[in-house]
Amino acid sequence: MFSDDPADWIQYVKRQFRQTLGRLTRVITGTLDPHLARYPDDEWAQLATAQLTGVRATLAQLSK
Template identity: 40%
Template structure:
C-alpha cells in the first residue's frame, strides 16, 4: 500500500510531473540535485516537494522506481544492480537509525521505567524490526 504524503497538492503533483519528464530525458544517466533543479527550473523546495510526490505517484502507477546515489544522483528505471545497491544502502541506514533509537532513547526509558507497559511493547516491536532488518542486511 502506498504511503500517504502530505505533499499531494496540485503544485507538488505539477512539480512531480516536471521532474519525471526531466529524469526520463536524462535516462539512463541520473541527475544530482542541483542539476535536477537547474534542468527543471524549480526551486530546491519545489524539487523536494516534487520528489516526494513523484515517489507517491510512481507507487500508485506501478512505474519504474526512483532511486538516488551519491555518484549518479536521482535516476528513474535504473538497472537491477543499481536498484539492489540502493535497497541495501537504505536498509543499512534504517538499521543504524533503529539501533541508535533503541540504544539512545528506548533502552534508557526502559531502564528508568521497567514496569511500563508502553516501553515493554515498543521494545519488543523495535527489537523485531531490528532483527528483521539485520537478517535482510546480512543476505
C-alpha cells in the first residue's frame, strides 16, 4: 500500500520509469544497434530505433 504522501508516489513512478528506461536501452543497444550495423538499410529497424530513441529520451526526463 502507498502512503498518503504524494512524494512517495512520485518516487515510486520515477523508479518504474528508470527500470523501463534500462530495459529499453538494452533493447536498443543489444538488438537494434547490431541489427542496423549489419543491415543499415532495413527500414523497419530504422523506424523502430527512431521511435524508441524518442521514448528513451522521454523516460530519461521523467525519471529525473
